[in-house]
Amino acid sequence: MREEGFEPDEMTLVNVLGACGDLGLGRWVEGLVLEKKMEVNSYVGSALIDMNGKCGDLISAMRVFDLMPNKDVVTWNAMITDLNPDKVTMIEVLSAWSTIGALDLGKWVETHASERGLQHDVYVASELIVIYAKCGSLDDALRVFESMPHKNKVSWNAMISALAFHGQALEALSLFRRMSKDNGTVQSNDITFIGVLSACVHVGLVDEGRQLFESMKLSFGLVPKVEHYSCMVDLCAHAGLLNEAWDLIKKMPGKPDEIVLGSLLGACQRRRNADVGERAIQLFPEMQLSHLRYMQI
Secondary structure (H helix, E strand, C coil), X not given: CCCCCCCCCHHHHHHHXXXXXXXXXXXXXXXXXXXXXXXXXXXXXXXXXXXXHHCCCHHHHHHHHHHCCCCCHHHHHHHHHHHCCCHHHHHHHHHHHCCCCCHHHHHXXXXXXXXXXXXXXXXXXXXXXXXXXXXXXXXXXXXHHHHCCCXXXXXXXXXXXXXXXXXXXXXXXHHHHHHHHHCCCCCCCHHHHHHHHHHHHHHCCHHHHHHHHHHHHHCCCCCCCHHHHHHHHHHHHHCCCHHHXXXXXXXXXXXXXXXXXXXXXXHHHHHCCHHHHXXXXXXXXXXXXXXXXXXXX
């Protein structure tokens, strides 16, 4: 075909790869795709993955998968069906899939995980919780969570963060208390507290947030990080506790980012409190230009 001056198009390559059971020929086709700088789209990429899978070359299949700028259900079907992934690969697939946020794809992956007996693995199930939460399906996330025979920090944190993200603050706090009470072997960590403090911010639970923040050191031996201080600043700022928010900013182990400072300055503007706003701008002059509008209080 090429000797007669015709160059293979996308569908020609897909058909060749579909009939190809020889790794060498498959490599030649892959080289041609790269040589011609053809886009490794869903059809070409899936065909290459399928070919490598049939030839037992998982590493090359994963390489092609990583090269693809866009992945759809055809691509994932090739990865899961042809490569028959083990637990580690399934977790990698789920982790990548969580960025897509498509509910039907999440259901599809859960089915494949169940067929391989991986649906109750703590890491696989935790990734499923993340997928369903990003799709807005908390019912599915809770279903997966409650069906897990064993839970670890990752699974508890995934569910608490999912509830907090969707504004289910009381449910997130209830789950946190259940985690602390029912699972002595599973200790809360930094991520757990980001989740519960975020939940407090969503509904303005100032007293609850203070208690949780203090308990990090006193009860759990954890040193609050910038992220935890940021949650508390946001919580206090929205409640109009501007001096308390300012004190937290001064105690932070690192500089606040513009989002945190903007939260405080925005509250200063709403509360007509120029004093705290001016102190914040003076302490962080590098942020002054982007926040000059807050000085018009």
